[in-house]
Amino acid sequence: MKRIDSKTPLLNLTVEEFLEVSKKLTADENYAHGLKGLAKFLGCSRSKASEIKSSGILDEAIIQKGNLIIIDKKKALELLRK
Numbered sequence: 218m219k220r221i222d223s224k225t226p227l228l229n230l231t232v233e234e235f236l237e238v239s240k241k242l243t244a245d246e247n248y249a250h251g252l253k254g255l256a257k258f259l260g261c262s263r264s265k266a267s268e269i270k271s272s273g274i275l276d277e278a279i280i281q282k283g284n285l286i287i288i289d290k291k292k293a294l295e296l297l298r299k
Contacts, residue, residue, distance in 0.1 A: 249288040258290055 221234055230238070249258040256266035269275060270286075278292035 251286050255288050
């Protein structure tokens with residue numbers, strides 16, 4: 218499929234092109250980024266999100282390299298249910 222320019226108006230996209238763009242956007246919604254993203258996902262403050270992260274409950278759902286934190290939302294929900 219052709220590369221879609223970010224300045225292309227939505228009205229000029231075909232249904233197939235629009236669906237391709239939509240899939241890319243929803244794929245990123247499976248992850249939260251940073252403590253701010255974790256806090257938003259959990260619906261709590263950043264300090265509470267930091268406490269939860271530090272507790273080790275979500276270790277299997279978190280990938281961290283230095284200050285970069287990525288949380289797999291689906292896995293985090295499974296771990297919180299336990």
